[in-house]
Structures are given as C-alpha cells and as structure tokens.
Amino acid sequence: MKTLIIGGGIAGSSLAFALRRAGREAVVAEARGSQRDTGGAFLYLAPNGVNALAAIGLGDAPAAAGGFEAYGLDFHNARGRKIAELAGEQDLARYGARGVVLRRARLHAEVAQRAQAAGATFLFNARLVELRTVPQGVEAVFADGRTLIADAVIGADGIWSTVRRLTWPEAPRPSYTGMVDCGSWTEVDLPDTARQQMYFGHRAFFGYTVNDKVAYWFTNVPRHDEPGRYELADLDQGDWIASIRRLHELDPAPVQAILNAARHTLGAWPLYDMPTVDAWHDEGVCLVGDAAHAVSPSTGQGASLAIEDAAVLARWMQHETRPGAAFAGFTEERKVRTEKIACFGRQLGDRKVSSAAGNVFRDLTLPMFLRMGAKATAEQYGYRVPTPPALRAPREKAHE
Ligand SMILES: Cc1cc2nc3c(=O)[nH]c(=O)nc-3n(C[C@H](O)[C@H](O)[C@H](O)COP(=O)(O)OP(=O)(O)OC[C@H]3O[C@@H](n4cnc5c(N)ncnc54)[C@H](O)[C@@H]3O)c2cc1C
Structure with a gap:
C-alpha cells in the first residue's frame, strides 16, 4: 500500500x-x-x-x-x-x-x-x-x-x-475564540520550576516554566475581532512586546520579570475552536x-x-x-x-x-x-x- x-x-x-x-x-x-x-x-x-x-x-x-x-x-x-x-x-x-x-x-x-x-x-x-x-x-x-x-x-x-x-x-x-496566543523563551534570573506556573492575571492568562535560567512563557492576549490571515506575521516586535507588558503591568513579580527581560515573541497565533x-x-x-x-x-x-x-x-x-x-x-x-x-x-x-x-x-x-x-x-x-x-x-x- x-x-x-x-x-x-x-x-x-x-x-x-x-x-x-x-x-x-x-x-x-x-x-x-x-x-x-x-x-x-x-x-x-x-x-x-x-x-x-x-x-x-x-x-x-x-x-x-x-x-x-x-x-x-x-x-x-x-x-x-x-x-x-x-x-x-x-x-x-x-x-x-x-x-x-x-x-x-x-x-x-x-x-x-x-x-x-x-x-x-x-x-x-x-x-x-x-x-x-x-x-x-x-x-x-x-x-x-x-x-x-x-x-x-x-x-x-x-x-x-x-x-x-x-x-x-x-x-x-x-471558529475564532477571541484570544491570540504568543510566547517565547527568554533568559531570566529566576529559579528552575519543575511544575508549570500558571497565572490568571488581571487582564490575561500567563504561563511559564523555567529551566536552566531560561523561561519558556506564553500569554493569551484577548482580541475581540479575528485577525486577518497574515496580519500577525509581521508585527513590530518593539510595539508588540510593549503592549504585552502593559497587558500584564498589574500582575505578580515573576510575570513582570519575564516580560521585562523579553525582547520579542516567536510569533502570534489566533486561537480557534x-x-x-x-x-x-x-x-x-x-x-x-x-x-x-x-x-x-x-x-x-x-x-x-x-x-x-x-x-x-x-x-x-x-x-x-x-x-x-x-x-x-x-x-x-x-x-x-x-x-x-x-x-x-x-x-x-x-x-x-x-x-x-x-x-x-x-x-x-x-x-x-x-x-x-x-x-x-x-x-x-x-x-x-x-x-x-x-x-x-x-x-x-x-x-x-
Ligand atoms: C499557540 C498554540 C500552542 C500549543 N501548545 C501545545 C502544547 O503545549 N502541547 C500540545 O500537545 N499541543 C499544543 N498545541 C497544539 C499542537 O500544536 C497541535 O495539536 C499539533 O501541532 C497538531 O499537529 P499536526 O501535525 O496535526 O498539525 P500541524 O502541526 O498544524 O501540521 C500540519 C502541517 O501540514 C502542512 N500543510 C498545511 N496545509 C497543507 C497543504 N495544503 N499541503 C501540504 N502541506 C500542508 C503545514 O505546513 C504543517 O506543516 C498548541 C497549538 C497552538 C496553536
């Protein structure tokens, strides 16, 4: 066959x-x-x-x-x-x-x-x-x-x-869920976490795991309207990461530490059901x-x-x-x-x-x-x- x-x-x-x-x-x-x-x-x-x-x-x-x-x-x-x-x-x-x-x-x-x-x-x-x-x-x-x-x-x-x-x-x-996922890996001065750490932040969900001083993190950015097919492919990374920092500005210290160290994300993916x-x-x-x-x-x-x-x-x-x-x-x-x-x-x-x-x-x-x-x-x-x-x-x- x-x-x-x-x-x-x-x-x-x-x-x-x-x-x-x-x-x-x-x-x-x-x-x-x-x-x-x-x-x-x-x-x-x-x-x-x-x-x-x-x-x-x-x-x-x-x-x-x-x-x-x-x-x-x-x-x-x-x-x-x-x-x-x-x-x-x-x-x-x-x-x-x-x-x-x-x-x-x-x-x-x-x-x-x-x-x-x-x-x-x-x-x-x-x-x-x-x-x-x-x-x-x-x-x-x-x-x-x-x-x-x-x-x-x-x-x-x-x-x-x-x-x-x-x-x-x-x-x-x-069907679009109203959320865009993005994330990256970023060098941080945080201890290793065997367990994945999840935060129901003030405005958005954030998750991370640290291994050997590198944080593997993601966030679910709320966005009401569905992004166009190629709209998220060429984001200005400076503006994008700044907007993610603002989204989490009220959230706990580890979230802030990771986002302050992050310079870019590795993509942005609309989430679908x-x-x-x-x-x-x-x-x-x-x-x-x-x-x-x-x-x-x-x-x-x-x-x-x-x-x-x-x-x-x-x-x-x-x-x-x-x-x-x-x-x-x-x-x-x-x-x-x-x-x-x-x-x-x-x-x-x-x-x-x-x-x-x-x-x-x-x-x-x-x-x-x-x-x-x-x-x-x-x-x-x-x-x-x-x-x-x-x-x-x-x-x-x-x-x-
Ligand atoms: C943001 C995000 C985070 C996720 N995190 C996790 C996680 O932590 N753990 C987990 O288990 N899952 C996770 N998932 C789900 C996981 O990514 C998928 O379930 C998995 O990738 C499915 O694999 P797949 O091979 O079926 O499809 P895909 O990975 O989508 O692969 C499909 C392939 O087909 C190719 N293709 C598409 N159309 C055509 C065509 N017409 N002709 C030829 N080739 C074509 C594509 O280029 C691609 O390479 C996540 C998904 C998203 C969106």
Whole structure:
C-alpha cells in the first residue's frame, strides 16, 4: 500500500516513521520550504505523548530534541496567591513517563529526520490543491502542477486541513475564540520550576516554566475581532512586546520579570475552536491529528494526540490490506477519546477569559474544577497505545 501523507507536522512525520517501521511505503508532501522552516515556539508533550513516541520506536526523540521534563501545574490568582495545583511528582510512577517541554521546531526536525532515515520520502514546497479519485487510487494535485497517485491519502495538514475541505466540503470550519496566543523563551534570573506556573492575571492568562535560567512563557492576549490571515506575521516586535507588558503591568513579580527581560515573541497565533468533525475517512482518504480533531492548546494534548493517532493508524494499516478498512478501524478506536479531550479543552479555555466579576467566582471554584480535572488528566496521561495482539484478539476470535 503506497501512502501519501499531506502535511509534515508532528502527525505526518510520526505517521511516516511508524509506517516505515511497519514495512509500508510513505511519502510526505509538505507545503513549507524545508523541515527547518517549522516556526512555532515551544510545546508541552504530555506523558501519553512521550509514551506514544516510545511505542513507535522514538522514545529517545524528546531528549535528542533538547526537551526537559516538567510535571505538575501551580495556578495563581492575579495577586500571586496560589489557588490550586495539579501535582505531577508521581507522574513517572503512575504513567511510566513525565511530560517534556520542547522547542517545537526541534521536535519536528528530529522526528522528520528519523522518518527520512527509515526510508520515508519528504517533498517540500508541495502544497496540495486538489484530490481526484482515479482507477489506481487517489491522485493529489499540488500548487506547482505536480501530481502523485497513491493507494491511500492521509490528511495530516492541521486545523485548516485542505484534505478535509476537498473531501468533505460541508465539514465545519474552526471558529475564532477571541484570544491570540504568543510566547517565547527568554533568559531570566529566576529559579528552575519543575511544575508549570500558571497565572490568571488581571487582564490575561500567563504561563511559564523555567529551566536552566531560561523561561519558556506564553500569554493569551484577548482580541475581540479575528485577525486577518497574515496580519500577525509581521508585527513590530518593539510595539508588540510593549503592549504585552502593559497587558500584564498589574500582575505578580515573576510575570513582570519575564516580560521585562523579553525582547520579542516567536510569533502570534489566533486561537480557534474546532467543532466536532463527523467524517474522518472514506475508502481512500483519512484525517489524523489536528485535521481530524484540533483540541484547545489549553489541554496541552494536541501534539500527544497526533502522535497517538500515528501509532494507531500505522498499526491498522499494517494489518489491513484495504485502506478503507484500516481507516474505519482507526476512526472507531480514536473518536471517543479525542472528542472527550476536545470537550474538556473548551471548558478550560472558557476559564482563561478575564473579567473583574468573573475572576472572583473563578478563583473560588477553580480548586473544585481542578479536582474534577485531575480525573480527566489521569485518563489523558494514562492512555497507552494498544499493542497489536490486543487489537487482533477479538478479530481472530470472530473467525474461530
Ligand atoms: C499557540 C498554540 C500552542 C500549543 N501548545 C501545545 C502544547 O503545549 N502541547 C500540545 O500537545 N499541543 C499544543 N498545541 C497544539 C499542537 O500544536 C497541535 O495539536 C499539533 O501541532 C497538531 O499537529 P499536526 O501535525 O496535526 O498539525 P500541524 O502541526 O498544524 O501540521 C500540519 C502541517 O501540514 C502542512 N500543510 C498545511 N496545509 C497543507 C497543504 N495544503 N499541503 C501540504 N502541506 C500542508 C503545514 O505546513 C504543517 O506543516 C498548541 C497549538 C497552538 C496553536
């Protein structure tokens, strides 16, 4: 089965690697110019994501990409008082792995290089614009006129998926949440934090982790109207960072210290809510990662779910000869889990919006909300990609 993967982000690159390990051909078509050109700042890979990487044979990738461990969360109110926590000290014993903070581009490059070394082909400057069903399978047409025919096409092309739009034109579109995320890493004179530190500031939410005198920080800037597609690409960094300092000028000392040291952000990303996508597959096309189920960044689960998808889909494609059958098995196995996390993410996102009246209520109810959230977190972190025998058992039984 020749598989064409559209998108070389974390979902596409992990899938390419996992398919090669499963003895399948994999070609990745990526719109960007090179693997280095990935942008983004940093991300938190949760224990389930680290375990999913290990399940496909990339257990050492987070460390090779320069990641450092982070476990647990402390939540503070706008005056700096700690109002809730999510302990993470037992994560290793409980889940078999700790979460890791990574520079996004380094993780992408590491996984993509491993996929290439395992025999996957990566095509760059390959922006998909059209998909056609042909007698030999599915034909992909790229913006520069190139075409490719494959038995199966996987849409790993993110929240704005072209594969989704071309295959299911009626599928929902992402809706803007009223917040723009931005962040960076900045040298600071603050102690290391094993736990991620979260602040419900006076006007906006702020989070950071310090490792070896470098703060990895982000803020959610409220902005009512949806920014134009390229509007945030060329921000004047001096003006932008000054406006972020003003946004947090009343907030506690560590927030001020980090922003005073920061000279720029590594980008600004409008945050979107992705409604549930009903159709993930047909006979020749399947969606994975954010293309299928973009969960809120507040969950810290998007990349981990994308890697889990890759591990699960590669296993189905190894054991099924017909792409449609593999896709159906994959979809059935993944839908409930991803939808549950998407729903949890919407509740978290709502709590980050600041208003003077709402903040008092939120601060009072947050510990209770987090106690309920701890159960959801345990389910998220505790998931292990099932091994092939566990999957095959019921099918073999059915044939007996
Ligand atoms: C601000 C922010 C912070 C986040 N923080 C975290 C975090 O801390 N932890 C976490 O787990 N998740 C986080 N996420 C979510 C995480 O980034 C995504 O869930 C994850 O990147 C999904 O991976 P993906 O490969 O499915 O999609 P993407 O990373 O979006 O990759 C899609 C790829 O497809 C390519 N592409 C798009 N269209 C085409 C086309 N037509 N033809 C060819 N190629 C195409 C793109 O160039 C891109 O390389 C965050 C998201 C945001 C926005």
